[in-house]
Amino acid sequence: MKNGMKLLASVTALALAGSLLTGCGKKGAGASSGETTNLVMYVIGDRPAGQDKADANFNEILKKKMNCTLTVNWIPWADFTNKYPLLFSSGEEFDMAYTAAWLNFTSLAQKGAFKQLDTLWPQYAPKNYARQSDAAKQEATVAGHKYCVPTLLATYTAYGPIYRTDIMAGTDWNGKMNTFDDIEKYCDIVKKTHPELDPIDIYAQGSEWDDTYMYSTGYRSSKNATNDFLFYNPEEKNPKIVTYYECSTIPQFLDMMARWNKKGFFPKSALADTDSTKTQNGKAAVRTHNIDTYQGYAILHPEWNFKYQAMNKYVTHLPFTQDAMVVSNTSKNPEKAMQVWELITNDREVFDAFFYGILGTTYSLNDKGEYKILDPNQYALSDMWAARTIEFTRNGVGTPDDYQTQRTGYEAFMKSGPEAEQAVKFEAFAIDTSKIETEYAACQNVHQQYWWPLELGYTDAKKGLAEYKAKMEAAGIEKVRAEIQRQLDAYTATIK
Amino acid sequence: MAASVKNRDNSSVLFYVICYAFILAVALISFIPFLMLISGSFTSEHAIRFGGYSLIPKEWSASAYELIFKTPMTVVHAYGVSILITVVGTALGLFITTMAAYVISRKDFKYRNVLSFFFYFTTLFNGGMLSTYIFYIRYYHLKDSLWALVIPGLFNVFYLLIMRSFVSAVPAALIESAEIDGAGEYRTFFQIILPLLQSGLATIGLFIALGYWNDWYNAMLYINSTDKYPLQYMLYTLLQKTEAMSRIASSAGIPVMDMPSHSLKMAMAVVATGPIILVYPFVQKYFVKGITIGSVKG
Numbered sequence: 001m002k003n004g005m006k007l008l009a010s011v012t013a014l015a016l017a018g019s020l021l022t023g024c025g026k027k028g029a030g031a032s033s034g035e036t037t038n039l040v041m042y043v044i045g046d047r048p049a050g051q052d053k054a055d056a057n058f059n060e061i062l063k064k065k066m067n068c069t070l071t072v073n074w075i076p077w078a079d080f081t082n083k084y085p086l087l088f089s090s091g092e093e094f095d096m097a098y099t100a101a102w103l104n105f106t107s108l109a110q111k112g113a114f115k116q117l118d119t120l121w122p123q124y125a126p127k128n129y130a131r132q133s134d135a136a137k138q139e140a141t142v143a144g145h146k147y148c149v150p151t152l153l154a155t156y157t158a159y160g161p162i163y164r165t166d167i168m169a170g171t172d173w174n175g176k177m178n179t180f181d182d183i184e185k186y187c188d189i190v191k192k193t194h195p196e197l198d199p200i201d202i203y204a205q206g207s208e209w210d211d212t213y214m215y216s217t218g219y220r221s222s223k224n225a226t227n228d229f230l231f232y233n234p235e236e237k238n239p240k241i242v243t244y245y246e247c248s249t250i251p252q253f254l255d256m257m258a259r260w261n262k263k264g265f266f267p268k269s270a271l272a273d274t275d276s277t278k279t280q281n282g283k284a285a286v287r288t289h290n291i292d293t294y295q296g297y298a299i300l301h302p303e304w305n306f307k308y309q310a311m312n313k314y315v316t317h318l319p320f321t322q323d324a325m326v327v328s329n330t331s332k333n334p335e336k337a338m339q340v341w342e343l344i345t346n347d348r349e350v351f352d353a354f355f356y357g358i359l360g361t362t363y364s365l366n367d368k369g370e371y372k373i374l375d376p377n378q379y380a381l382s383d384m385w386a387a388r389t390i391e392f393t394r395n396g397v398g399t400p401d402d403y404q405t406q407r408t409g410y411e412a413f414m415k416s417g418p419e420a421e422q423a424v425k426f427e428a429f430a431i432d433t434s435k436i437e438t439e440y441a442a443c444q445n446v447h448q449q450y451w452w453p454l455e456l457g458y459t460d461a462k463k464g465l466a467e468y469k470a471k472m473e474a475a476g477i478e479k480v481r482a483e484i485q486r487q488l489d490a491y492t493a494t495i496k
Numbered sequence: 497m498a499a500s501v502k503n504r505d506n507s508s509v510l511f512y513v514i515c516y517a518f519i520l521a522v523a524l525i526s527f528i529p530f531l532m533l534i535s536g537s538f539t540s541e542h543a544i545r546f547g548g549y550s551l552i553p554k555e556w557s558a559s560a561y562e563l564i565f566k567t568p569m570t571v572v573h574a575y576g577v578s579i580l581i582t583v584v585g586t587a588l589g590l591f592i593t594t595m596a597a598y599v600i601s602r603k604d605f606k607y608r609n610v611l612s613f614f615f616y617f618t619t620l621f622n623g624g625m626l627s628t629y630i631f632y633i634r635y636y637h638l639k640d641s642l643w644a645l646v647i648p649g650l651f652n653v654f655y656l657l658i659m660r661s662f663v664s665a666v667p668a669a670l671i672e673s674a675e676i677d678g679a680g681e682y683r684t685f686f687q688i689i690l691p692l693l694q695s696g697l698a699t700i701g702l703f704i705a706l707g708y709w710n711d712w713y714n715a716m717l718y719i720n721s722t723d724k725y726p727l728q729y730m731l732y733t734l735l736q737k738t739e740a741m742s743r744i745a746s747s748a749g750i751p752v753m754d755m756p757s758h759s760l761k762m763a764m765a766v767v768a769t770g771p772i773i774l775v776y777p778f779v780q781k782y783f784v785k786g787i788t789i790g791s792v793k794g
Contacts (some may be wrong), residue, residue, distance in 0.1 A: 046737060047722050049567065054563065073720045078736030082716065090630050092639070275545075276741070283545055377567060 022453040037068040037333050039340060042087060043383040044103075047074035050378030054357035061353050066343060068336055074383065088113035088328065094330040096341070098384055099148055099324050101225065103362040109147040110434060115327040115334050116145045123333050125149070125342035131389075135428040136320035149338075150320035152345060152389035155292070155409050157318055158310035159212050159226070162279065162294045165305040167194050176308045178212070180256060183286065187265045190285045200260070201284035202270040202456065206448065210244070210455045212288045213253050218313040220423070222431055222484055229447045229472070230484060234314070234423040238492060241485045243477065244451065245469040254461040261457030266387065271452060291406060299398040308406065314423035315410045319430060323386040344387050351392045355382045363392075372397040427494045429488065436483045439476030446475045526772065534703075537561070537762035544758045560763035571731065571767055578727040578763075581645045582708040589650040589704045590697060597659035598685055603668065615653050629717055644718035645726065649707050655700050661688065662696030702779060731768045735761055 051074075059069040073094075075083045086102055087094065088111075099105045099114075108114065117140075122129045128149065132140075136150045161183055168175075171189050177181045187199035202211075211226040218235055219242075221228040231247075232239040244250050260266070267273070278284040280297050282304070287293075294308035325341055327334045344349050356363045356371055362379040363371045371394045373379050395403065414424050433440045450471050454464035528551070536549050540557035547554050564571060600615075602609050621630075628648075638644040666689060674684045690697075715729035725733075 046733065049570065049722070074722075076733045076737070077740040078733040080740065086626070086629060086717070089626060092633055092634055204649045281545055 001024045013110055014195065036063060037336055039068060039070050039096065039333060039337055041384065042075060042084075042094060042097040043072060043073050044075050044077065044080045044084065044098060045383035046076050048378060048380040049262035050375070051380075054353075054362055054379065057358045058350075058353045061350060062340065062343075063345075065350065066336075066339060068333075068340065068358040070340060072382075072384070077233070091330055093330045093332065094328050095337040097326050097328060097332060098264075098386055099326045100322055101319065105148060105321060105324065105326070106142055106430070106432060107434065108141040109326075112328075113329060115329050115331060116147065117149065117327065117338075118146050120327070120334055120338050121146060121149065124338035125345075128152070128342050133320070137315065138428040139319045139321045139430060140324065144187055148321060148324035148364065149341060151323040152320075153323075153378045153393050154320075154390060154407075155318040155322060156310075156315050156407065157215070157220075157224075157291070158291050158312055158406075158410060159208065159215055159288060160309045161286045161288050162297055162306055162308050165307050166303065167197070167285060176247050177307070178311075180216075184256075184260065186286065188263070191264060194285070197282075198270075198278065198284045199265040199286060201279045201287035202266040203273045203276050203278065204271055205276065206271070206452045207266075207456055208288050209257070210253070210451075212311050214247075214311040217249060219247075219425060220314075220316075222488075224319050227304050227444075227447070229443060229451070229477075230481065232426075232488060234426045235419060239426075239488060241481050241488060243469075243472065243481070245465050245472075251461060251465070253458070254465065257455055258457035258461055266456070270456065271458075291324065294402045295395070295399050298400045298403070299396045302398050306400070308402070310406070310410075314420055315413060315415075316427050319427070321430075323388070325384070325386045334385070341387075345389055345392075348392060350386065351389075354394075355384070355387055356394070366397055370395050370397045370399060420466045426491075429491045431484050431487055433480075435488075436476075436480050437479050442475040443472060443477050443480055446471045497548045533762055533765055537759060537766045539759055539762075541757045541759050552743055557759070560757070560759040561767075563760060564763055564767060571727075571764075573723050574725055574727040577642070577645075577724055579707060581642060581726060582641065582705050585646045585649055585708045586701055586705040588646065589652075592651055592703050593655050593659050593700060593704075594663075594690070594693065594697065595685070597663050599658055600656075601660050601663040602671070615656060625717075632718060638726065639718060640720045641718070641723060645711070645714050645724075646708075648714050649711060652704070652707075655703060656751075659693075659696055659700055662693055665690050709791075727768050729765055734764055736760050 055072065063069055064389050080103075085096065085108075086092075088108060099108070132150065133150055136152075137146065140146045140148045140150050161177060163186065165175075165427050167190060168186075171193055173186065173189050174427055177186065190197060190199040206227055208226045211221060211228065214221070214231050219231040222230040222232060222241060229243060230241050231243075232241050275283075279287040280300055282301075288311075291308060291310065294306060297304075298306045305324060327337050331337060344354050345351065352359070357379055359365065360376070365371055373381070415419055446468075450464070450468045453459050454461070459467075502600070502632065531551055532549050535551055535553050536544065537560055538556060538558060539553040540555040540559070541551075543553070543555035543557075596615075599605060600612055632638045632644055632648075638647070654777075670688060670692075671684060674688050679688070710728055712726065712729040712732045715724075715726050719725060719729070
């Protein structure tokens with residue numbers, strides 16, 4: 001036995017020594033002098049079947065202009081929650097990746113997953129850097145350093161009903177959709193004339209009508225997304241963070257929703273329905289969402305005559321870090337990566353080849369410059385949405401005219417007066433939950449469990465609201481509120 | 497005499513009735529979802545959205561299958577990959593496992609207890625997903641390689657122990673006599689021992705093959721290229737895609753337009769699992785024999 005243990009020990013030692021050698025011999029498989037560098041980029045999405053063609057075409061152009069090639073790896077939707085964080089925690093070598101708030105950009109930046117871009121960005125992508133707004137640059141900053149390149153395409157906080165108008169033909173609908181009363185009248189008519197439809201599209205991810213309501217009364221979400229439970233009003237001199245149960249108008253909102261529930265505007269089991277495509281497939285008549293979803297529905301079903309009405313009191317830009325590009329800390333060619341990004345966001349030919357593919361093979365353009373994917377089973381747009389810029393992005397064929405006019409309208413509105421400009425000043429406020437992670441997650445869970453059914457009128461308004469308040473306090477809402485209020489006060493001081 | 501016979505008949509009849517009723521219930525519970533899967537794949541999309549799934553298609557439509565077989569290459573590729581890794585993995589894994597089991601079962605092997613303990617120890621602790629991932633990616637450089645699908649499943653200590661009991665059933669006298677007759681170790685193993693292990697090879701081979709056929713987890717971790725996806729992983733991405741996208745749809749500004757339809761998902765599932773379901777009845781007898789054979793008298 002003693003001999004056995006000695007042998008075991010020497011074998012183990014040999015094995016450990018041997019594993020050291022596996023590191024050698026594999027290096028130098030890439031860049032020798034003067035050879036084309038290959039950069040690797042990760043995006044989220046399911047790779048289209050015919051993507052090889054588009055990649056080859058793009059790499060031809062890129063090789064000519066910059067003597068390097070780009071390999072785009074796609075992480076399928078089914079696994080991104082597992083695979084995306086693994087990219088960074090395993091120390092895998094790659095150069096660029098897509099990032100967004102829903103991919104935990106801030107916490108990954110704090111953990112050191114990304115390269116600091118403070119000097120790289122202005123030096124190797126100067127035109128891109130100059131075009132970014134101050135808000136965007138501030139949103140890219142975490143703990144004093146810049147960690148991502150935000151998109152140059154403005155998106156808006158506009159939220160409101162996307163509604164079909166074809167089913168209103170022959171009814172006595174007055175065509176108005178500006179207030180919640182109008183929505184109710186619309187749904188009444190749908191219920192009467194088209195009983196096979198659900199008037200309102202609600203499914204398992206919760207209803208966004210509560211956020212829409214808060215936006216319509218002038219409140220902003222603290223985390224710049226729906227399904228929030230803390231709001232503030234930019235009209236106040238020193239905005240205070242409030243919860244749903246402290247807003248004086250919420251009881252009447254809850255009564256309205258209970259009324260909508262009784263009238264049968266959405267099914268009793270709406271929160272158990274996992275189908276998120278009810279409106280675009282004709283099972284529901286109206287849904288509240290942003291203007292880009294409206295564009296998508298209108299392109300899919302022009303015959304249904306979708307229309308859109310944003311209900312926010314103040315529309316501002318969504319954070320530009322909604323789509324962003326990060327350079328991994330393990331990248332061996334960060335300068336080259338930034339140069340490639342600069343090329344993609346500034347050169348029309350390169351952008352089209354990267355984002356849309358091959359003109360005539362994967363996509364076609366009409367005389368308005370709108371694109372159409374020629375075979376949706378084989379080709380699709382690039383999933384690197386962060387590459388889009390205001391100048392280069394194209395609309396799909398079938399985009400309704402008022403999509404563009406509404407967007408220009410938002411830009412104009414943001415400059416229209418002191419209150420609108422005041423709201424815009426709060427655009428770049430982003431919360432950092434690293435100190436209150438547990439309590440924040442607990443509050444979010446309580447919110448989902450108690451508020452979602454309450455908001456849809458499945459529980460009694462008064463009792464439910466009191467219970468929601470009690471559970472939130474038990475989960476630590478006061479600690480969360482204090483921390484976020486502190487961050488908001490610090491931010492408010494900088495914009496005075 | 498007559499009375500006791502009647503009693504026994506009654507109680508055993510009752511017993512049989514209860515047993516059969518129970519088994520019938522379990523069989524139905526297992527079978528009905530599968531029936532709905534097949535019927536759903538032949539139902540039109542519209543009928544599913546407005547009427548839900550049903551045992552018999554409400555509106556017959558084979559359009560989902562048409563769509564799949566219009567571009568059959570994805571399914572054909574996935575089948576190819578699955579079959580390749582199953583065959584290669586089973587052959588290699590069986591070989592390694594059997595050899596290891598033979599070595600450990602030889603009583604005249606000096607370090608047999610040490611090695612056994614070494615193997616057994618690895619079943620107690622596991623480095624976890626991240627350390628395994630780092631090993632394969634950074635040290636073995638197996639990212640996006642088919643070997644990353646084969647190597648993880650090659651050796652399973654549990655199968656090793658089962659195999660060892662099979663090998664132990666072979667009398668040691670046989671090995672000794674082979675040695676006396678002048679056979680080397682390899683000859684003894686390949687020509688004497690292996691032919692005697694038929695049922696063991698069949699059993700463990702089937703377990704390993706099933707493990708490879710059903711595995712999607714390794715593909716998720718290590719594979720990037722779509723033409724290296726095995727069948728189960730392709731199915732998994734298709735089915736999970738809609739869930740994942742609807743989850744983030746509200747917070748991300750991403751257009752979520754091209755979701756696979758319900759009937760397409762059903763049809764994909766049938767195409768992916770149908771053929772293997774047909775193979776099961778033929779190999780079933782080996783399973784049953786293999787599990788019970790451990791009690792062979794020496």
